[in-house]
Amino acid sequence: MPALAIALCGVLITGCSGGGDDAKPQAKPPAEPKPLAAGALRPLLLSQADLGAGYVQVQEKPDSGKFDDVSVQGCSALEKLGQSGDETMFAAKAETSFTYRDATLGEELHSDRPSVLSSKLGKLFGAYTSCPTYTMTAGTTPIKVKVAKSATPQLGDEQFAYTSTMELPSGAQVLKTMAVCKGSVAVILVGAPALVDRQMKTAVGKLPAGS
Template sequence: MRISTSGTRRWTLAAALCGVLITGCSSGGGDGGEAKPHAKPAAEPKPLAETALHPLLLTQADLGTGYVHLQEKPGGDKFDDVAVQGCPALEKLGQSGEEKMFAAKAETSFTYKRDATLGEELHSDRPSVLSGKLRQLFGAYTSCPTYTMTAGTTPIKVKVTKSATPDLGDEQFAYTSTMELPSGAQVLKTMAVRKGSVAVMLAGAPALVDRHMKTAVGKLPARG
């Protein structure tokens, strides 16, 4: 997830790193299960196109007062200067880019009262692909309780803990990251909920992620 880094200095770096903490890396195929010898696999729903995902994103009207939408600038950086050390699973994922992780993607981001951020990504693919890659992605991010992230020349210590998830959709994943920034500790929560062939991911201030995930999932189409 890319979150704009324009705005006050208090959350600029945290907002940029928030993008890296969600899908700032790519992954391989989904988990495979044992095939039943005489069972014909059911046809899976096809992925939605990017144009169909955009209307499903959260808006200022969904969020309420105090939120400002951040406009993405074309040709912005892709966090090429951000690297991870001390966590083999994340280092392995970071060897390739994020853009083709799923078949389709749409994203948006907001600031809240100028000192907190909330970013959203919608991804669509076949349910088995979404499930397998989400498990791999969140598994990698929660595989190391601590690691170091370098943004440019600034080393940042990151602590990660698994988080509770709400009973929404078909699958849920969440973790919380505490980053020791030069300006002080910043806590960010990343949560994903898969509903059929669409997954919604929210990342940002923990209270904002918890507050708006139900609304975000409610905008997704019925399972099909």
């Protein structure tokens, strides 16, 4: 994690400094970019014009506890993550979603200090990829989930990705979750693997250079 690396470097510099006239004051690390507000994130979301023909934007309904009845069994890291959900929240968030034929594509933009994005996303994706299989219960329906790490494109400053296969009553559904950090903004796409792979470059391209 960047914060830990900076702290360790500080210890090494202090331990190796010779002192006396040859010792030089250490320059302070550059200040991190500040988080963007939610209002500044919304224009950076993907639009139908960005995605092209065939995509239909879904009108989001206000969050009314739609995930309150979802729980996880068989993966201690995810169970702990669910108990400490506030710890993985960021300073600002904006989201949208689309349908494309019979597939879906969801996008979330999160903003915070770069070191916070890196640390929390590393923890989040680390938890999801720590267990190759687990069971997710939605209401009273148990759903078996298989997870595998996925390759990531060389975009932004840092990337994370995994693919999950859910054994639903209607059949298996494969979803890919990918995050790319660029400055103080992280893009997360979730949906059909082909759509995520196809649109991530477009999503990252909408972020300002100094975000």
